[in-house]
Amino acid sequence: MDAIISEDARVVRTREALRQAMTDLASEAPLEAITIRAVAARAGVGYATFFRHYADKEALLADVADQLTRAFLEQVRPLLRQKDRLAAARSLCAFVEDHLPIHRALIAGGAGDTVRAEMLRQTLATVAQARGRVPESALDELVLFHVVSSILNLLAWWLRNLDRVDAEAMGEIIERTVLTPVGALQRQPPAGLEPGGPAS
């Protein structure tokens, strides 16, 4: 199994330049207004070269979102194990604030919808893999979907209104509007769901 032995320096350089260019442009214009030619130009790379690395615009954006999501999850994972949800939410907001430019460009920028969708997709896949396997109850699946998409939405709003709410308050809002209510729902689920629900 000869995995990644050594990647050509030019490839690494070009890919990084393209990712950076896409991130830059995403903070300036909506995704549909970003042409592949513009990305290549900003990256200082030939137009045709783009397609030697990514099939299309979305593939590059997915790669960018993928890297962001990895850092995101790496940061969040240890927080989920602890029981103090408020501290966890505040840590997340502090982390976002510490790496403001990239989060503002990608989560709240012109490609925010696509990036958040990709982050949601990857997070769901990661969690499903971390658990036993995929077959969750409907409630578990819905709760996970709601938590992730709500947090990303709230962060997107916050990143467009940083001057109005500080990180600590934002953490408290996330904890009180998302994390705690969802915990209560899991402890005492409603009826009318598919079988396989609570394992009380």
Place this chain on the structure above:
Amino acid sequence: MDAIISEDARVVRTREALRQAMTDLASEAPLEAITIRAVAARAGVGYATFFRHYADKEALLADVADQLTRAFLEQVRPLLRQKDRLAAARSLCAFVEDHLPIHRALIAGGAGDTVRAEMLRQTLATVAQARGRVPESALDELVLFHVVSSILNLLAWWLRNLDRVDAEAMGEIIERTVLTPVGALQRQPPAGLEPGGPAS
């Protein structure tokens, strides 16, 4: 002020055909795969005729979303005045279930992201206009944003999983994960927000 005296019957017919065609196609394919030519063809209308009514694809979709939002708000408004949040949430889900095809096509379909964004936009504008005026506190604005987008997101998930959760359970989930937590947040706001917060 000569408003709408009488609209040419052909115009009404063509617009309705285009809206219906867009709705149909949105339930079958992602928005970027829906061409204006396909919409015109499905509507039984000439290609050039499309542009006599809408500037582009998004304008038609906005019109469709606008009509859906009107019906939506008309349905929800009376429920907001009542204090029983659970009953209100269940009514909303029952309403969606009663008009399943159009909601599934537009909220959960291939143009779901765009439609939900447009519904959010219009709802925010409507509420801002209904209140005194625009200048709300940061908390109010964030809460409203969160409530509307969360509900639309939850409905989108539900419309893709109708067989797993019934309308009553879905209403309870919305009430417990969105409405009630937000009410508690408004009654006891966190610190760290811009001035103009609670009017206690």
Place this chain on the structure above:
DNA sequence: TCGTTATGATACACTGTGTATCGTAACTGG
């Protein structure tokens, strides 16, 4: 240093958009 490989530049076919034009058909007001 030498063979390999990524890159730049350029040309090309293709698809979708939006505009312009003109003869025809349908509607409205009288």
Place this chain on the structure above:
DNA sequence: CCAGTTACGATACACAGTGTATCATAACGA
């Protein structure tokens, strides 16, 4: 019912963006 108005269908067109192909050149790794 009729005459003027107006929307429609069809077609041609310019334009922009995508994705592919080709080839000489430069940069890389061993």
